[in-house]
Amino acid sequence: MTTRRTAGTGRDMARLLADFGHDLPRTRVSPPQERQMRLFRHVPSRGVRRAGRGWVPASAPVASYRMASDQAAAFWPFIAGPGLPPTGAQMGVDVLSGAAFYADPVGWVLRDDIPATNANVICMGKPGTGKSATAKAFCLRMTDFGYRVLILGDPKDEYEQLCRFFGVTPFTLGPGMSARINPLGLGPLGQGWADLSAAEAQSRAAVVFSRWLTLVRALVGSQRIGNERVPFGPSEESAVKAALRDLTGYSRAASTLRETTIPRLWHSLDEPSDDLVAACRFSDRQHFLDETRLLRDALGQLVSGALAGLFDDHTNIDVDWSAPIQSLSLSRLNPLGDEAVGIALVCLNSWGRGMREIAPPGDLRIVLRDEVWKVMRLGVEAVKSLDEDFRLSRGVAGRGGDIQWANAHKPSDMLTVGDQGSQAANIARDLMHLADIKILHGQKAAVAGELDTMLGLGTQAREVMTGWAMQRKGRALWLVGEQAYKVETRLHPVEEQLTFTNEAIAGAA
Numbered sequence: 001m002t003t004r005r006t007a008g009t010g011r012d013m014a015r016l017l018a019d020f021g022h023d024l025p026r027t028r029v030s031p032p033q034e035r036q037m038r039l040f041r042h043v044p045s046r047g048v049r050r051a052g053r054g055w056v057p058a059s060a061p062v063a064s065y066r067m068a069s070d071q072a073a074a075f076w077p078f079i080a081g082p083g084l085p086p087t088g089a090q091m092g093v094d095v096l097s098g099a100a101f102y103a104d105p106v107g108w109v110l111r112d113d114i115p116a117t118n119a120n121v122i123c124m125g126k127p128g129t130g131k132s133a134t135a136k137a138f139c140l141r142m143t144d145f146g147y148r149v150l151i152l153g154d155p156k157d158e159y160e161q162l163c164r165f166f167g168v169t170p171f172t173l174g175p176g177m178s179a180r181i182n183p184l185g186l187g188p189l190g191q192g193w194a195d196l197s198a199a200e201a202q203s204r205a206a207v208v209f210s211r212w213l214t215l216v217r218a219l220v221g222s223q224r225i226g227n228e229r230v231p232f233g234p235s236e237e238s239a240v241k242a243a244l245r246d247l248t249g250y251s252r253a254a255s256t257l258r259e260t261t262i263p264r265l266w267h268s269l270d271e272p273s274d275d276l277v278a279a280c281r282f283s284d285r286q287h288f289l290d291e292t293r294l295l296r297d298a299l300g301q302l303v304s305g306a307l308a309g310l311f312d313d314h315t316n317i318d319v320d321w322s323a324p325i326q327s328l329s330l331s332r333l334n335p336l337g338d339e340a341v342g343i344a345l346v347c348l349n350s351w352g353r354g355m356r357e358i359a360p361p362g363d364l365r366i367v368l369r370d371e372v373w374k375v376m377r378l379g380v381e382a383v384k385s386l387d388e389d390f391r392l393s394r395g396v397a398g399r400g401g402d403i404q405w406a407n408a409h410k411p412s413d414m415l416t417v418g419d420q421g422s423q424a425a426n427i428a429r430d431l432m433h434l435a436d437i438k439i440l441h442g443q444k445a446a447v448a449g450e451l452d453t454m455l456g457l458g459t460q461a462r463e464v465m466t467g468w469a470m471q472r473k474g475r476a477l478w479l480v481g482e483q484a485y486k487v488e489t490r491l492h493p494v495e496e497q498l499t500f501t502n503e504a505i506a507g508a509a
Contacts, residue, residue: 084114084480089141091134092474092490101478101487103138105403105437106364108480115481116436120390121405124451125441130473131407132370133499134439134489136162138405139366140498143324147364147403151327152352153345155334155371159327161498166324171317173310173344174332181328182315183215183347186259187354193256205250205257207357209241215350216240216265216299218385222343222378223298235280236295239288242279243268251279263312266299307333307340311347319355321363342374346382349375353389356402368405383431390434406435410447411454438479442470455479 014024083097088104105119125131139149140162151159154170163170171179189204196204217237223230245251247260247268268276272288282288289296303312319326328348333341352367359365367389369375375382390404411432432438432454440451440461448462461477464486469475474489491499 120435129441
């Protein structure tokens with residue numbers, strides 16, 4: 001007989017064991033946990049399909065890029081990339097990264113990861129935007145690192161307070177003043193001449209005569225005949241070179257060069273010797289005088305003109321090159337006009353170059369030139385003199401090398417030297433490219449457009465100069481090679497007093 005078992009009527013294992021007196025162990029049941037609120041909830045890519053939840057029928061196309069932070073700035077300019085190393089003078093704040101900004105032009109040149117090949121600096125900005133304060137703060141702070149400062153011409157005495165802060169009295173040049181500067185001075189190259197070999201003496205003489213010819217060419221070219229500049233061609237250069245060789249004794253193989261002056265050079269050309277006429281290959285003395293009339297008249301104007309007594313005698317000031325700063329004041333020349341100040345700046349430029357031609361190792365110096373637009377207005381030869389300093393800023397024969405710093409207002413200052421497309425304008429414009437470090441303070445839209453055309457800055461750079469940099473003094477766009485930094489210079493209260501340049505306005509208010 002078969003018995004059918006109904007489902008659910010049998011005993012389970014627990015009941016079976018209980019009939020024989022055994023109980024299975026019971027598992028402990030954990031109390032229910034409280035439900036926690038989640039901060040983030042998963043949402044489908046198209047959103048929640050519910051009214052008011054922003055559901056869209058298709059997802060937006062998104063392109064993804066993968067790159068390093070230093071590469072991102074190439075696609076999106078002014079995205080903060082890696083900052084500059086913390087060496088040199090701490091100037092202020094890099095507002096893009098929020099970190100401190102340090103300026104070290106020579107240190108940047110020595111590093112392969114920074115696109116700067118020279119330590120030249122051009123600081124440009126609208127008057128009142130803080131370029132003078134930036135220059136003074138940089139000079140003051142770099143003295144802590146062994147740098148010394150040379151102000152080659154201070155037309156407005158802006159650096160007098162900075163000099164007196166270091167206990168240095170500026171040298172003053174002007175009518176009735178006792179200080180004299182000889183732009184035809186030999187400088188350090190005139191020392192130890194008797195101990196040089198023939199090859200070394202010839203090499204050193206070439207440097208000296210090249211500097212003098214650059215100066216004379218600039219001084220003669222600064223004179224005008226109506227609207228035209230006095231020409232200085234090969235014949236004029238040959239006459240000046242022959243006269244300088246005769247005056248210094250080089251043509252007679254003297255063991256030591258004798259220093260000369262501009263009045264002696266003019267007198268030598270105005271009353272030429274037979275040897276000078278023969279050296280210049282003129283038929284006779286009258287032929288020499290006829291062909292060099294403009295040259296002699298231009299030099300004579302410099303001797304007897306507005307700057308008479310300033311640059312026509314031997315240097316009588318004793319410059320302490322170990323002092324933290326030295327400045328040559330030109331404020332007393334302002335009543336004579338911008339051209340007179342420009343000529344004085346050219347003379348000081350040549351004299352300063354002579355003083356720095358053999359700089360001892362470790363003699364680090366900042367050579368600052370203010371109001372360079374006055375030099376630009378003297379013509380192409382004056383610009384060539386400044387151009388030569390910028391090109392030789394890395395030193396000669398492994399010695400020397402300074403930080404050349406030039407202050408200007410706007411790029412058109414560089415172009416007033418000549419017509420658009422002329423040689424003069426091209427040389428002046430190239431000065432911007434001879435400075436790998438550019439500090440661009442606030443500018444009007446038209447001037448910012450000129451800078452954009454000249455340097456290829458882009459829309460964002462123009463907006464920085466016309467907007468952000470105009471809102472507060474000391475703000476500027478720093479260009480170190482091709483890298484751009486938005487920097488706001490911060491001044492200590494003591495520095496604010498040393499860099500204040502509105503005394504005249506404040507006194508009249």
